[in-house]
């Protein structure tokens with residue numbers, strides 16, 4: 106028997122507005138109307154500003170560990186823009202920009218990082234799940250959410266985000282496999298920023314692309330310039346069309362870079378070169394868009410300055426609101442454990458004690474003496 | 477002798493064992509160039525090479541599963557799980573394989589590995605970075621569970637763990653990673669696994685605790701001004717009930733303190749064994765001052781959750797008043 110070719114495949118890489126300002130008219134024309142573009146840009150700038158403010162806040166002890174999103178704004182934003190508002194956004198922690206576009210109050214995200222569970226009480230209509238801290242776990246939930254929509258005969262899909270590091274977890278592979286084999290309409294969106302804290306992407310995936318992991322599960326895939334909002338919107342529209350019409354999953358790799366430290370608890374200088382960071386700074390998604398809009402005549406330095414000022418003011422107002430939220434009450438530790446609190450938990454909550462004599466001082470001889 | 481933090485003491489123990497025994501290798505997320513997110517493995521990759529201090533893919537099941545294979549092949553892997561909250565994906569490998577290997581192969585294969593895991597609350601960390609899951613693993617037959625309460629013990633216990641022929645989960649209380657310093661001998665020494673330490677002697681009541689809570693217990697004992705004996709279990713399993721039994725037989729009263737939730741916590745086991753072994757000596761019901769039976773709250777409320785010196789003191793005083 107001759108040896109035949111079992112599979113030849115290619116992976117498309119989409120870039121529309123590159124870092125030098127070149128714009129592919131064929132792919133990009135009419136993709137995003139100017140009016141939308143201005144709003145999208147505004148969201149990116151506000152998101153970036155929030156990162157800066159949160160960072161300073163953490164440094165002055167007013168905020169817990171915070172993961173900056175700096176440099177990665179275009180991925181989740183482009184996705185949220187292309188999706189319907191009732192499609193599920195199942196995110197990790199570098200998708201603030203998309204969540205902001207969806208209308209999730211940024212207060213929610215900040216409160217979470219300020220050590221307050223109330224930040225996770227995401228308003229249901231936003232169809233966004235709370236920040237997932239255990240890496241690589243939320244893609245299975247996205248698969249379940251989309252499965253439910255399919256079960257109900259709804260046209261809703263789910264889009265889930267995760268990092269390059271997350272693709273090493275078993276749950277990631279199980280999610281891809283479930284979605285592909287059970288025909289579930291999920292878009293898997295990997296934000297490949299080349300680092301998982303200090304561990305380089307090569308340790309998570311030694312194939313030339315992350316995108317081809319989709320192929321391994323039988324999903325179509327695309328690699329996008331994740332710092333190019335146009336490319337993200339273009340790629341997402343393809344993915345959405347496929348997913349919604351076939352009811353099957355799609356895999357996207359958005360190539361991007363984490364310009365900041367992993368979180369405020371990290372110091373990236375310990376493990377990566379400044380030259381690498383600088384090279385990526387030159388590919389910043391915000392700068393790129395700004396240059397494009399300016400060249401197009403719909404933006405100016407003056408408008409930019411005004412926007413930044415307004416964004417800073419709105420971020421400061423958000424911070425103020427978050428800091429003024431009254432401290433959660435001790436009862437909150439207990440109140441959401443179950444729909445109906447077992448008696449023992451009620452006792453723990455009411456007495457503030459776990460030891461039996463603290464819970465029921467009448468057991469103490471001295472108590473009965475005084476009675 | 478040097479005045480070291482817990483982080484430094486563990487680092488030193490790792491260096492010394494790695495120098496002596498080239499079967500010892502470290503693996504985990506960010507343990508290499510970054511020296512671990514808590515810097516416990518700082519400098520070790522430089523010193524011993526990327527072959528012995530290995531940054532792995534981000535996969536806890538993978539880290540433990542491959543460690544099991546490495547150990548079965550005769551190496552002494554020391555996997556690190558970055559935070560106790562991320563032990564979840566490794567649970568299957570730990571409990572379905574590491575714990576059972578010796579038994580199911582009638583000793584043909586063994587798993588001499590030491591799983592290092594930062595544990596516990598009190599450092600203002602995000603969600604799933606503050607839990608105390610020691611009872612889950614103590615409940616699993618075939619695993620040893622160790623949790624030091626200070627730098628000196630940490631070094632001696634870790635060396636014992638590294639030399640132990642069976643899997644040991646070595647919990648490192650992150651709250652005291654840098655909060656306290658102790659004199660730690662440069663020379664190697666071991667502290668046996670399964671041996672508790674009497675921290676201070678007393679005659680009125682016994683407090684049993686482990687990990688970072690030992691510090692809160694000392695504060696509470698000082699504040700209540702009575703003669704209280706404090707026992708640091710040091711090893712959760714195998715548990716040194718002999719030391720506890722001797723103490724409680726003398727004092728007749730006992731308060732057990734841990735960060736983990738109360739229900740089915742390790743305190744339940746300690747209390748039961750006290751009831752079994754010291755019944756006629758008991759002057760009061762054994763008390764448990766623990767975390768509540770709730771999800772560990774985010775940091776705004778974590779101090780409401782963790783047993784602090786005041787709550788422990790109240791437990792001691794109630795027990796004394798009985």
Ligand SMILES: Cc1ncc(C[n+]2csc(CCOP(=O)(O)OP(=O)(O)O)c2C)c(N)n1
Nearest residue numbers: 199238239240268269270271300301302562
């Ligand atoms: C299950 C699990 N293991 C470890 C961690 C600790 N941790 C938090 S973020 C991170 C790296 C994530 O890298 P990646 O998936 O690439 O996302 P990025 O941070 O680069 O956006 C690690 C190891 C965690 N949160 N969850």
Ligand SMILES: [Mg+2]
Nearest residue numbers: 268269300301
């Ligand atoms: Mg990454």
